[in-house]
Amino acid sequence: MAHTRSTDVLIVGAGPVGLSAAAGLAPHGVRVRLVDRLPARLPYAKAVGIQPRTLEIWDRMGLARDVVEAAVPLHGQLTYVNGVEQPRMELELPPEVPYGFAALPQYETERLLEEYLAGLGTAIERETELLSFSQDADGVTALLDSASGGQEEVRAGFLIGCDGAHSAVRKGLGLSFEGGAFPTSYMLADVEADWDLPAGYSVRAGHRAADGTVDDLLVCVPLPGAGRYRVSMLAPPELVAERPTKDGAAATSGTGAAPDGVAHGLGGDRVPELSDIQAVVDRLAPAPAVLSHMRWSSVFRISHRIVDRYGEGRVFVAGDAAHIHPPTGAQGMNTGIQDACNLAWKLVLVLRGSAGSALLTSYDAERRPVGEEVVGRTVRHSAQGVQADPDDPRTLMLREAQLLIEYRDGPLATTPYGPADAPQPGDRAPDCDGLAAPLVTYRMRLLDVLRGCPGHAVILYLTDPADPVAARAAAELEGARAIGTASPTPHRARWPRTVAVVARGSEPRESPGTPAGLSGVVELPVPGYLDAAGEFARIYCPEGPTGFIVRPDGQLGARFPLSRTKEALAEYLAALSVPA
Numbered sequence: 069m070a071h072t073r074s075t076d077v078l079i080v081g082a083g084p085v086g087l088s089a090a091a092g093l094a095p096h097g098v099r100v101r102l103v104d105r106l107p108a109r110l111p112y113a114k115a116v117g118i119q120p121r122t123l124e125i126w127d128r129m130g131l132a133r134d135v136v137e138a139a140v141p142l143h144g145q146l147t148y149v150n151g152v153e154q155p156r157m158e159l160e161l162p163p164e165v166p167y168g169f170a171a172l173p174q175y176e177t178e179r180l181l182e183e184y185l186a187g188l189g190t191a192i193e194r195e196t197e198l199l200s201f202s203q204d205a206d207g208v209t210a211l212l213d214s215a216s217g218g219q220e221e222v223r224a225g226f227l228i229g230c231d232g233a234h235s236a237v238r239k240g241l242g243l244s245f246e247g248g249a250f251p252t253s254y255m256l257a258d259v260e261a262d263w264d265l266p267a268g269y270s271v272r273a274g275h276r277a278a279d280g281t282v283d284d285l286l287v288c289v290p291l292p293g294a295g296r297y298r299v300s301m302l303a304p305p306e307l308v309a310e311r312p313t314k315d316g317a318a319a320t321s322g323t324g325a326a327p328d329g330v331a332h333g334l335g336g337d338r339v340p341e342l343s344d345i346q347a348v349v350d351r352l353a354p355a356p357a358v359l360s361h362m363r364w365s366s367v368f369r370i371s372h373r374i375v376d377r378y379g380e381g382r383v384f385v386a387g388d389a390a391h392i393h394p395p396t397g398a399q400g401m402n403t404g405i406q407d408a409c410n411l412a413w414k415l416v417l418v419l420r421g422s423a424g425s426a427l428l429t430s431y432d433a434e435r436r437p438v439g440e441e442v443v444g445r446t447v448r449h450s451a452q453g454v455q456a457d458p459d460d461p462r463t464l465m466l467r468e469a470q471l472l473i474e475y476r477d478g479p480l481a482t483t484p485y486g487p488a489d490a491p492q493p494g495d496r497a498p499d500c501d502g503l504a505a506p507l508v509t510y511r512m513r514l515l516d517v518l519r520g521c522p523g524h525a526v527i528l529y530l531t532d533p534a535d536p537v538a539a540r541a542a543a544e545l546e547g548a549r550a551i552g553t554a555s556p557t558p559h560r561a562r563w564p565r566t567v568a569v570v571a572r573g574s575e576p577r578e579s580p581g582t583p584a585g586l587s588g589v590v591e592l593p594v595p596g597y598l599d600a601a602g603e604f605a606r607i608y609c610p611e612g613p614t615g616f617i618v619r620p621d622g623q624l625g626a627r628f629p630l631s632r633t634k635e636a637l638a639e640y641l642a643a644l645s646v647p648a
Contacts, residue, residue: 075101078224082192085387085404086230087181092412094188095522103196113173113258113298117398121470123167127515134180139170140292143268148354166499198236203382227383235389247373253303255340257365260295263357273352286352301348303367340365370394372447374439378432391439393446403442407435413620423644434475480643482626490609493626497618502601506586524564527616531571533588537613541633542593568596569604
């Protein structure tokens with residue numbers, strides 16, 4: 069057996085969630101080992117939907133452009149019941165939301181994240197499996213087995229299980245995984261269709277029996293490439309055969325059933341053929357179509373389960389290792405990515421000694437309620453359809469886009485300030501456009517200003533750039549380096565990033581197209597931007613000079629009057645200690 073090798077964080081599972089966890093740690097100089105038992109990425113378009121909130125998070129990392137260039141936009145859904153077209157669902161979001169809904173095969177998402185990590189010097193250790201682990205007060209001891217080096221004992225500060233529905237980390241930690249399985253099995257395939265339907269729209273075509281139940285179903289999600297779709301449909305009985313599991317209970321072949329009793333995922337003794345897929349399209353498709361170029365197919369079984377806690381001590385689970393549910397609304401992968409981002413920034417502060425280990429208990433407190441809501445909602449929508457949701461269309465779209473996730477009742481939420489309907493601590497920090505800078509000839513977005521900032525950011529909203537409160541606030545922020553994160557890149561060593569947004573004035577314009585007040589912005593003690601379009605004021609609703617702390621995961625950490633900057637920072641830093 070190889071000698072113990074030390075690392076800060078050991079991540080098991082290199083799917084989108086494990087890669088995201090590593091991407092949240094590596095920019096801060098955290099030593100990461102990322103292992104996966106597979107020899108290579110799986111060539112399956114499993115999770116394909118990318119939510120606007122995920123793209124916002126990737127924008128902070130500097131990854132969003134690559135994803136946008138590789139993905140295709142999703143504009144809406146065409147729905148048919150018993151051959152009759154239903155009202156079209158448009159995926160429309162408010163104009164201040166910077167990104168729309170997108171589709172990208174999971175293996176492409178993984179490729180882009182792998183390339184991002186490679187640029188930070190972090191690579192996946194393939195064909196490496198976690199055999200066992202134990203933890204104590206100082207760390208985690210894990211036994212790994214790799215195809216190239218045999219067994220190795222690894223000592224890590226923390227362990228994150230991103231190893232899917234059949235997670236070895238979850239089992240080793242003894243977490244419960246309560247829920248159940250849907251009785252129906254599905255076929256999945258990646259094909260091309262020659263029909264003439266609007267581009268960028270998914271298709272849901274079903275048949276309802278006399279009692280109202282859906283007895284036949286076809287769902288098609290567009291993918292990059294001409295006429296290419298990821299299709300799913302009910303599996304015919306001949307593809308679902310009985311076989312015994314390890315404990316002797318009956319399970320179904322091709323349904324993702326496993327010895328652990330969690331029937332979720334791809335699998336099967338026989339994969340669907342193109343003719344099996346074509347037969348369902350012939351029955352249900354709203355327009356005649358000939359399928360071709362089937363890249364892969366499989367049978368899939370769906371369960372709905374969630375752990376009783378997202379971690380214990382120095383070991384955590386995220387993504388499918390923590391929650392599984394129907395793929396309705398493309399919530400699973402995106403929820404897992406946000407799990408990883410939430411946990412990563414907290415681990416960074418603890419590893420740097422900027423926060424106590426109690427901060428890590430806020431991971432379960434913030435993310436498990438989100439997981440419970442997603443599991444419940446996707447189970448409901450899988451039976452009734454997204455359109456059956458009683459909320460108004462705007463709320464429905466924002467929730468599906470994962471833009472309504474908030475932690476106002478969580479242990480890190482600080483004292484609210486300002487209007488109740490304004491973004492408050494725990495809420496998503498919204499983007500806005502219309503910002504002007506002295507050397508920039510186009511209007512910028514807030515995301516442009518914060519891009520490349522992997523740690524906390526502080527925004528100072530000023531009604532007068534000459535107000536001395538700005539200088540005092542900036543000076544007081546110098547004492548808040550604990551909420552920053554040291555970067556191995558020298559020019560990014562000062563955290564938190566602090567910027568000022570100056571209110572749009574009422575003075576005449578200095579020159580055509582240039583708002584007054586930009587000259588004052590130049591003289592601020594921190595980088596300054598003019599709220600030229602008034603969008604920041606409209607969206608954030610500041611009441612006079614106001615400060616905002618934006619967490620690394622894009623949620624608001626604090627909101628406060630600038631006259632109380634020192635006290636507000638102390639309150640936020642105290643919240644990071646998560647007192648009992």
